[in-house]
Amino acid sequence: MATSFSSLALTQTLSFLPLVQGDTDYRAERREEPGLIETVLAQHGTTVIFVRDGMLAVPNGQAAKVDFETAAxxxxxxxxxxxxRGFGGKLDALDVMGVIAVFLGAHGDDPDNVRQVVAFDVSGLAHDGDAQIDRKGGNQAYFAATDLLDKVMGRFDWVALQDFAPHSSAREVGWATTAVALSMWHAAQLYCPRCGSPVLPANAGWAQRCTNEGCRANKSLLFPRVEPAVIVSIVDGQDRLLLQHNKAWKDPARYSVCAGFVEAGENLEHACRREAEEETGLKLGEVKYLGSQPWPFPASLMVAFKARALSVDIQVDRRETTEAAFFTRDEFTEALVSGRIVPPGKSTIARYMIEEWYGRKL
Ligand SMILES: [Zn+2]
Known part of the structure; x- marks a missing residue:
């Protein structure tokens, strides 16, 4: 039986994607250990990183470097x-201060030189004015701890994960992505979704427990919800790539591939087909998995596919998608060079999907 050639047959899954966990061992089995954060902090080689309102702490003066392409x-x-030591050897003040400590795991092959990492999420730390931490109502341990945090946080700049990622190692980006994802969740869920009582962090920052003893979420735990979204690079029979502009994007030259959230009761492939048809009127044939990427703004997981369009009859919905067209590689090069098209940002999976089709880096 004769089979027709499919351009997807040669498509490989994406080998590297930004924001994807680096080489750190989560050591997830330790998360329920009582006093784990104190134990880990006391051990030689442990480092603490800081996250606040989705932003990451970098040393003073480094935030400006994200504007320079090659800067580390x-x-x-x-x-x-x-x-x-700054906390007086005990972390009792953390909950009162609204600081959440997260055990991110350990890295290093040499068992005598394992490096462990803890993230301090200081989003809940009340601030008086620009920098001074609010000291109302604290006890002595609290004062000592706020002094320490005032002192160290005065030495930081703050950068967004998307801006930080292209300039750093996969290892640090992995820590940063987890820290931002958990921080966004804790900031969004202050109360138990079952009974409405306040929640407290549990399992070394990876879960929450309801404070109401009569609630089921007090015996069991609350875990972060992840919201899956599909993203699809669509090619036609001549291997041209579909690029589209979304109304919500400020830059009118910004073009990317098709994307949308997975709906209740739907599988990923169905979501790809539905989104493509909704946004561009195109029906999809074969759909092939390319890779996935956490996108914690606030809680997405991007699942990437490549698909073959069954026709080239584009009809944009105009509500969300205002422009869409198929591009040959030459047409795409020309649009990039002339500035008519601006591709998606460096940390996005969309950029890597376009590069996969284009056959070279953007
Ligand atoms: Zn509850």
Whole structure:
């Protein structure tokens, strides 16, 4: 039986994607250990990184470097034992302060030189004015801890994860992505979704527990919800790529591939087909998995596919998608060079999907 050639047959899954966890071992089995954060902070080689309102702490003066293509940027880090001493050896003040400590895991092959990482989410720390931490109503341990945080946080700049990621190592970007994802969740869920009582962080920052003893979420735990979204690069029979402009994008030259949230009761492939048809009127044939990427703004998981359009009859919905067209590689090059098209940002999976089709870096 004769089979027709499919351009998707040669498509490989994407080998590298930004924001995807690096080489850190989560050590998830330790998360329920009582006093884990104190134990880890006291150990040699532990570092503490900081996240606030979705932004990451980098050393003073480094935030400006994200504007320079080749500049390397590191997370600000403070030795764990220094932080623990500042808290008087115990972390009892954390809950009162609204600071959440997250155990991110360990890295390093040498068992004598394992490096552990803890993130401090200081989003809940009340601020008086620009920098001074609010000291109303605290006890002595609280004052000492706020002094320490005032001092170390005065040495930071703050950058967004998307801006930080292209300038750093996969390892640090992995820590940063987890820290931002958990921070966004804790900030959004202050009360138990079952009974409405306040919640407290549990399992070393990876879960929450309801404070109402009569509630089921007090015995069990609350975990972050992840919202899956599909993103699809659509090619036609001549291997041209569909690029589209979304009404919500400020830059009129911004073009990307088709994307949307997965609906209740729907599988990923169906979501691809539905979104493509809604936005551009195109029906899809074969749909092939390309890869996935966490996108914690606030809680998405981007699942990428490549698909073959069954026709080239584009009809944009105009509500969400205002322009869409198929491009040959030459047409795409010309549109990039002339500035008629601006591709998606460096940290996005969309950019890597376009590069996969284009056959070279943007
Ligand atoms: Zn509850």
């Amino acid at each position: 940027v590191r997370l600000a880090s403070v030795p764990g034992d220094y932080v623990l």
